[in-house]
Amino acid sequence: MAYEIPVTQARAELADLINRVVYGGERVVVTRHGKPLVALVSAADLERLDALDAPEDEQVLSSVARVREVASAPREHRRFDVAAEHRGPEAR
Helix, strand or coil, X not given: CCEEEEHHHHHHCHHHHHHHXXXXXXXXXXXXXXXXXXXXXXXXXXXXXXXXXXXXXXXXXXXXXXXXXXXXXXXXXXXXXXXXXXXXXXXX
């Protein structure tokens, strides 16, 4: 859970807030009129957030690159009475 503090108080206590984030591992949410305005997070948290913002195409491509096709034994189709089989893109 994040520690919330009004912006006017945060201005006066900025050095202490930074220490809480860096050394205490806390997350601080600065509010204005009770609504979240900004958050102070550690550099490690920011790196994790940036990694989540990576384009989905890159994540999908890296996942697909790890997938490899494995051929099943011809008898397996008869054994499990499979009516359809996967054909790779070259079969189209």
